[in-house]
Amino acid sequence: MSGSILINRLIESLRCLPGVGPKSAQRMAYHLLEHNRNGASQLAADLLEAIEKIGHCQSCRTLSELEKCEICANLRRDHSMLCIVESPADVQVIEQIADYRGMYFVLMGHLSPLDGIGPMELGLDVLAKRLDSGEVKELILATNPTVEGEATAHYIAEMAANRKIKATRIAHGVPIGGELEYVNSTTLSHAFNGRVEI
């Protein structure tokens, strides 16, 4: 460790990033100070601005600096389809890959009774209001295929059923390019139950 108090503090601060230990933090700090001071000040300014301005979209709860995020504000998208995901990163992934032009609702987590995360923490009251408005015709449940994700999907499916809204769950199955022998048995049994005619 160097003797400089400021450098040490910078190294400590960089460690709040995921996957950054003391060694990488040190490398980052020295790199920024030695080779890229402009980049560093840009990073600092962007971080400050992002922290100050980015909040949650009022209608889908994803991270956004606007009251209504771009997707929610886009009138050319299909407002009758609503895809439920666990995190803003999931929205990004679906946007990049899938051919989906509907709307999203971001839970920012999943139901986890033992950790005290219930329907309110996931903003399901906001979702309930949105479903009550009658705009949504189909819910696509794209929560993670974990036990908690399934429980969340089931809970939301019941909310939809109470309002006579169609709810679908994304398919689980064998990954493309994978080999059956190495697929875990739960996935394989899902794949068998959800087989489709060709």
Next chain:
Amino acid sequence: MMNAVCKAWATRMNSSRVSLHPAFVLHSRPYRDTSLLLDIFTEQHGRIAAIARGAKQPRSKFNGILQPFTGLLVSWSGTGDLVTLTAAEQAQRTGKLQGNAMLAAFYLNELLIQLMQRHDPHPELYKNYRISLSELSEGKNNELTLRRFECYLLQEIGYGLILDHDVESGEPVQPDRYYCYHPEHGPVITDGDAQESRPLVVQGKTLLALQSGAIEARDVFLEAKHFMRAIIHHQLGGRPIKTRELKLNKVL
């Protein structure tokens, strides 16, 4: 120098390795960037805390396996309060839990975590838990499974309920009389009429039904549920059951 060698040797002798042991994950939470801290219920070692390093990495050997309600075979090493998981594989095909059955299963896990001490082996309870999960996945009467499991759990952890005799007089419980149940002692006959507002005043037949596990009958079913809820509440020292809150919240 010699001391250090001795110490290392002693540590190695103490460190235990357990290989492919039947277990269920009760609860997991993220730890650091890619690891999981697990609460697991093992057949012969009771409830233990384990860390699965790198379990959340894309190519982890634990990928998708460390889920609750799935019978596993796990290997671990280490002593003390936190052991390190070294391998895990699925033991047998487990039925799929759906909807309310899954909530019921979460409830079982919460009871085990709240009431069972760590490192206390309960092989019979383990067996009972496994059977209860498979009953839940078969879509049988969930409540029935839960009541039986609650009774069994209390008995296993040393708080078994006295259900067949009056603790003061020693007389057998009469089906058509009312009993005031003291959680620490047991049932005492009471002369008053049915006091519905107090869950710990119960009919003799409800106690006898819980004793025999045959609580399907409509007239004892609901009373048994309220009675067990009050007993569990007492055992938890008033701490709320979070899974139940989730169920009560089902108004959205």
